[in-house]
Amino acid sequence: MKIQRKKVNLKIIKRFSFLLILGLLYSGKVFSQDNSDCLMCHEDKTLKGTKSGRTISVFVNEKIIFSSVHSEVDCIQCHVDLEGSDFPHAENVKRAVCNSCHEDIQKLYDGSLHSKAFNRGDRLAPICQDCHGSHEIIPVKNIKSKVAPINVPYLCGQCHKEGSPVQLQRNISQTHILENYSESIHGEGLMKKGLVVTATCASCHTAHEILPHTDSRSSIARKNIAGTCAKCHAEIELVHRKVIKGALWEKEASVLPACVDCHQPHKARRVFYDQGMADADCLICHEKKELKSSDDGRSLFVNYSEIKNSRHANIACSQCHSGVKPSHTRPCDELTASVDCASCHSAIQEDYQKSVHGKLASKNDPNAPTCKECHSNHNILGKIDSKSPTFPLNIPKLCGNCHREGEKAAVRYRGTEKEIVKNYSESIHGKGLLKSGLTVTATCTDCHTAHRELPHSDPLSSINPANIPTTCGNCHHGIQEQFEKSIHSSLVSKSDKKLPTCENCHSAHQIIRADSEGFKHIIMIQCGNCHEEIAKTYFETYHGKVSQLGYTKTAKCYDCHGAHDILPVENPASHLNRKNVVETCKKCHASANRQFAGYFTHATHHDPDKYPWLFWTFWGMTGLLVGTFVLAGLHTLLWLPRSLQWRRELKRRQQDKNTNHKSEENVSDGNS
């Protein structure tokens, strides 16, 4: 600006001194190089001049200049070489310059690809006038302007359309630029919908400082792309939260896929595209079966059909193996980092890192499973594919690889569960899954989660007692609703004692049908584990005794108390509330009445305070029993020796009789 001002000053001084001299010498010719002076000749439509040996029209339409943005600018401000020249001036006039006013833009242009080509003498290289025009420059906001957004694709397309000399003769890596653009979401917005704020060529490539993508200063250099796109898509990282970790995007953009990896340049649509770093390039080497790592000799062969049949069919090699350098002859030569699935699956990665698996992995424990142990590497099929190891039917086998008895995880495990996979297979869930083929049945991951497996002691664990009702409720929601209102729920009862959750009654891996005989017996023991006294007294009643014999067709804990909706008796919704208890009895005893319900179902005769009648009846009966047995027993014991004596006496008499009388007589008693 300084220089410019100096020049202007100089110009003014010059002009004034010039005017002064002319004014003194020739009156009437004071403003010799006014625009009108130029137009005196150049408004003649037939005026001709020569340029590079060709005859051209040098007519200047005054109207056009006056309606242009440069209406206030003098001719010689641009045609600086003519300043002070005599006229008619010399034939070979220099090109009008823009930098006398647009010096900053000129600087941008000077660094650009176009400028360098121009300076090399590339006759295809554009300069200011090629895009902006000469005398007819109108405001960019005017729809008629050549550089108005709506016209930019056409303007750039003049050179960059398919088949143009530039495309054919110069090294341009992209093809069908204009066609692709016009079909892209940007091109459609601009050209079909007339959205002038849509990205045009200049939005991404800049207007003047156009550089190849290999130049690190370029707006389309890999590391700058995100910034370029974010000029319009300002909060795009919010949308891509799951795909790209925000922090990485800012700090380590190179490990992430760039926008164009998925949204191809010029073809960007709302869908993913095969990306720029073509898989074919990778396959040139990795298709070879004999390809081996020079480090450890492992095969580096990639079965591409596996990828194409996988969930990652539309994901390019370089999206996972990020950090490849397309500019290198071997783009992967500097690749050292292993695949980070988190660059797309960041939420899952966060879960995994919290899990026991993830924590072990972070300690480099050789037993720790990583993504590929479960998902494999290239052959990722997704959990709805029956061939996938993560398909529900295959999950017990997958987890069993490590958690089956004797395997590496089972050996490390210090908890109380045993034979986990075997027990699961015999449980209702396991049978449902493996025998009935019900894919909606709970598998390992339904309870333990797929990626955030934590020990039950961890409050964040899906199998932490506080979270178990929710975990089971994922499928058994109705039960969860009932349970969470019941006295057993930690949401209802605040107790120092351990409150039961689903697994205390149903077990963890040995869950059997609640209507099976086995369960009906187990459940009474389960209740008794906490309600020891009350269970004992239950077994003193008819119901309990029949249960003890091994029959289930009698009232058990849950028949009266409810199973999941157990409530204190004072709660009006309780099955044993005064209002409901007769109905509860009636479930089995159809003609039960109010007094019938007064039967003590947990009676004991050992508690004189609570059940005095039972206590005294029992001791009365026991007294009678003991009394009778003591007296009668005493009588019998005293009798025994006499009876033995009497037996001997009888034998003796019999022998006497036998020797005396050989005959035997019988006597019958009075009643026969």
Place this chain on the structure above:
Amino acid sequence: MIVSFISLALTGMSLKFSYTGWAVFLSHFFGGFESAGYIHRFAAVIMVSVFIIHLVDVVRTRKKELLSWKELIFGPNSMMFNKKDLKDFIASMKWFIGKGERPEYGRWTYWEKFDYFAVFWGIFVIGSTGLTLWFPEFFTQFMPGWILNVTTIIHSDEALLATGFIFTIHFFNTHLRPEKFPMDIVIFTGRIPLEEFKLDRPAEYKELVEKGQLENYLAEPYPEIVIRAIRIFGWTALSIGFSIILWIIYAMLFAYR
């Protein structure tokens, strides 16, 4: 009577001592707790019927033998306790401790009369409480529900008394005492060797002889096959009875909870 008693004991005890393995076995043997229950109640009906038939028979005997009510109740063949029983009892005690001879027992001894009336008591106590347990819905219409808890205890403990008494005291007094060992089948045959009768019931023998009626009651013993059948039945009943006693002792001493 014996079959129904043993059935009642087995099915009832299987419930009372449900915590023993034997109870589980028996309950399954009877076809489950429900069918065991049906057997129990059926046997109870038989037992009460036998009891009632006996009462009817007693009344009919009175008519047939042209006895007055007084003669029936206080006559020499009556089951009612009388002065002789008291004397016999005291004499027995003396005999037991070696201070006297064996009393001359008559038609019915005092322990037989005790057993007889024990059945009256038992039928009444166990039968009535059993009814409340059979029809709890009916009885609770005019009784509080906890009565059922009380009748359960009475029913069960009285049954324990009855089975315990029959299978130990009664078994010994009647069958196992050395002079009758191993069993006295007179209950089935109604016949006893004269020689044994003379010694066992000298008072009655003397009375018959005095009245000159002894000849009227003489009869030949039953054929061997009948005796054998009776003995097989007797052995069966005795074995079951002893088994129940062993089981009760086991249940109460070793498995009680």
